[in-house]
Amino acid sequence: MPAPEPSASASPSSARRPHAPARDRYDAVIVGGGHNGLVAAAYLARAGQSVLVLERLDTTGGAAISTRPFAGVDARLSRYSYLVSLLPRKIVRDLGLDFAVRKRTVSSYTPALRDGRPTGLLVGGDRTRESFAALTGGEREYAAWQRFYAMTQRVAERVFPTLTEPLPDREALRARIDDADAWRALFEEPIGVAVERNFTDDLVRGVVLTDALIGTFADAHDASLLQNRCFLYHVIGGGTGDWDVPVGGMGALTDALARAARTAGAEIRVRHEATRIETDGGHAEVTVRTPDGEQTVAARRVLVNASPQALAALLGETPPQPAEGAQLKVNMLLTRLPRLRDRSVDPRQAFAGTFHIAEGYGQLADAYREAAAGRLPTAPPSEIYCHSLTDPSILGPDLAARGYQTLTLFGLHTPARLFAADNDAARATLLKATLAELDAHLEEPITDCLALDENGEPCIEAKTPLDLERDLRLPGGHIFHRDLSFPYADEGVGRWGVETAHANVLLCGAGAVRGGGVSGVPGHNAAMAALEAS
Structure with a gap:
C-alpha cells in the first residue's frame, strides 16, 4: 500500500550508493x-528469485478485499472493488490460482418512466430485443446496440491480449485493431460523438456512456478523451467486455494470490511499512517501519505497488499532480430485495446485473455540470448490483436461507473537492439524495429492506473519495491512482509501462500504464520487466 511522505531527514534519491547497513x-x-x-511476487518467486513483500496493514489485499463490515452479521462483502473484468486468464493459469468467477445472468437493467408509466430497459438473456422494442417503440435502437457492441468486442479481442505484452506504440496498436471507424470512435473523437451518432434514445445513450464515467470525472465531450480511456478499459476486459462476479468475494482472489506467492517462496510481512527507498540504479535499500522498530532491507530492485505520489514520497522526489476521485461507494445488506414499480421485471432479474439509476444521457450531463460548478448533483447518478444473487457463498448459511441479499452501489460525478469542507455532512446529503433516486423506481423505500446489525443499526455504509484516501491511501480517493492512459506507449514510456527514472525501481500499481481496475496486469508487467533485467 502507499507509504506516507518520508521524514524531513530523508534525502532525495540520487546517483549514489546508499550507506546504511x-x-x-x-x-x-x-x-x-x-x-x-x-x-x-508470485511471478518473481516462481522464477527462483528471493522476494519480500512489505504490507503496512495487518492483511494483504489492498482494495481487493472481503470483510464483514456490519457488526455481528455473517456477510462477507467485497468492500471496495467488487467485479472482475480485466484479470487475464493467463495470470490465473500461470500462477495456478484457485479462483473462479461467474457470469451474471443479466447485463443491466435501467428503470424509466415513459408516458407516465414505469418501464425500463433489460439487457441480457432472451428479453433484450423485446425490452428495447417496448422502451423505444421500434427496432432501430436495438440494431444500433448490436452493431456498436459488435464493434467494441472486435476491438476487445485485439487489444486485451496486448495488456500482458510489451507496450505497442500507437501505430502498432492502430494496425492491430485494423478498423478505422472503431479507432476514430474510441481513440480520437470524444466518446459522446459516437454515442450520439449511433443512438437516439436518451436512456440508451446514458447506459452506453456510463462505462466511460466509472471512477472518472469527465463530460461525454471532454477534449482530453479521459472518458474514452475509461470506456475502453470497461469494454475490453477478457476480450469480451464482460464484468464477472468473483466467487467468494474479491478477497478470494487476493487470498489465492497470497497463497500462490508464499507457495512459490515469497516472504510476506504485514504491519511492515516502507518509509524510504534509496537507490543508485543497481542496488537499493528500503527503510521499513515494523512493530519492533525500524530496519533496513537491501534488494537488487524494488517494485512499488502504490500510487505515483507515494512512489515519489518514498524516493524523496517531487510528486506528480495529485489525482481526484469522483465516486460514492455504498455497501448494503437487505433482508429482501425491494419491489419494483416496473412490474414487468422480477427484482431478481433487475438486480442480477447492473441496475442504473438517474443515468439517462441528459441526467449524466446535468450531474456533471452541477459537480463541475462545485455542487453535489441534485439527482446523483449511480449503479447497483447484487453479488449474492450470483454467488450466495458470501452470506452465512442462515442469512442465505432467510433470503438476505447484498447490494453494492457505485455513484458517479462526485469529485473529492465536493467533500473538502465537511466530508461527513456532504456524505450524508449525497447518500440521502442517491437513495431517493433509487426509491423513485421502487414500491417501497430501500431503507425498509435494510437488515440490522447486532447493535440495531441499519446495515449500510458509504465511502466518499476522501474516505477512500484515508482508508486506502488512494490519492484524492482516485480508484485508478491517477487518470487512465491509452494502452500504447507515449514518448518516454518504457518497454512495459512500469519503468521509472531509476533502473531498479518499477511501478507495479494501478498508476502504471495499463493500470487501473482489478487486473494484475501492472504486477505481471513489472515482474516481466524485472526478469528481463536480471
Missing part, C-alpha cells in the same frame, strides 16, 4: 501487498 538482502522487495504486488 542492511539486515536482509533480496532479489526483489515489493512495497505493498495489494493484488498487483502479490501477482508480481
Whole structure:
C-alpha cells in the first residue's frame, strides 16, 4: 500500500550508493501487498528469485478485499472493488490460482418512466430485443446496440491480449485493431460523438456512456478523451467486455494470490511499512517501519505497488499532480430485495446485473455540470448490483436461507473537492439524495429492506473519495491512482509501462500504464520487466 511522505531527514534519491547497513538482502522487495504486488511476487518467486513483500496493514489485499463490515452479521462483502473484468486468464493459469468467477445472468437493467408509466430497459438473456422494442417503440435502437457492441468486442479481442505484452506504440496498436471507424470512435473523437451518432434514445445513450464515467470525472465531450480511456478499459476486459462476479468475494482472489506467492517462496510481512527507498540504479535499500522498530532491507530492485505520489514520497522526489476521485461507494445488506414499480421485471432479474439509476444521457450531463460548478448533483447518478444473487457463498448459511441479499452501489460525478469542507455532512446529503433516486423506481423505500446489525443499526455504509484516501491511501480517493492512459506507449514510456527514472525501481500499481481496475496486469508487467533485467 502507499507509504506516507518520508521524514524531513530523508534525502532525495540520487546517483549514489546508499550507506546504511542492511539486515536482509533480496532479489526483489515489493512495497505493498495489494493484488498487483502479490501477482508480481508470485511471478518473481516462481522464477527462483528471493522476494519480500512489505504490507503496512495487518492483511494483504489492498482494495481487493472481503470483510464483514456490519457488526455481528455473517456477510462477507467485497468492500471496495467488487467485479472482475480485466484479470487475464493467463495470470490465473500461470500462477495456478484457485479462483473462479461467474457470469451474471443479466447485463443491466435501467428503470424509466415513459408516458407516465414505469418501464425500463433489460439487457441480457432472451428479453433484450423485446425490452428495447417496448422502451423505444421500434427496432432501430436495438440494431444500433448490436452493431456498436459488435464493434467494441472486435476491438476487445485485439487489444486485451496486448495488456500482458510489451507496450505497442500507437501505430502498432492502430494496425492491430485494423478498423478505422472503431479507432476514430474510441481513440480520437470524444466518446459522446459516437454515442450520439449511433443512438437516439436518451436512456440508451446514458447506459452506453456510463462505462466511460466509472471512477472518472469527465463530460461525454471532454477534449482530453479521459472518458474514452475509461470506456475502453470497461469494454475490453477478457476480450469480451464482460464484468464477472468473483466467487467468494474479491478477497478470494487476493487470498489465492497470497497463497500462490508464499507457495512459490515469497516472504510476506504485514504491519511492515516502507518509509524510504534509496537507490543508485543497481542496488537499493528500503527503510521499513515494523512493530519492533525500524530496519533496513537491501534488494537488487524494488517494485512499488502504490500510487505515483507515494512512489515519489518514498524516493524523496517531487510528486506528480495529485489525482481526484469522483465516486460514492455504498455497501448494503437487505433482508429482501425491494419491489419494483416496473412490474414487468422480477427484482431478481433487475438486480442480477447492473441496475442504473438517474443515468439517462441528459441526467449524466446535468450531474456533471452541477459537480463541475462545485455542487453535489441534485439527482446523483449511480449503479447497483447484487453479488449474492450470483454467488450466495458470501452470506452465512442462515442469512442465505432467510433470503438476505447484498447490494453494492457505485455513484458517479462526485469529485473529492465536493467533500473538502465537511466530508461527513456532504456524505450524508449525497447518500440521502442517491437513495431517493433509487426509491423513485421502487414500491417501497430501500431503507425498509435494510437488515440490522447486532447493535440495531441499519446495515449500510458509504465511502466518499476522501474516505477512500484515508482508508486506502488512494490519492484524492482516485480508484485508478491517477487518470487512465491509452494502452500504447507515449514518448518516454518504457518497454512495459512500469519503468521509472531509476533502473531498479518499477511501478507495479494501478498508476502504471495499463493500470487501473482489478487486473494484475501492472504486477505481471513489472515482474516481466524485472526478469528481463536480471
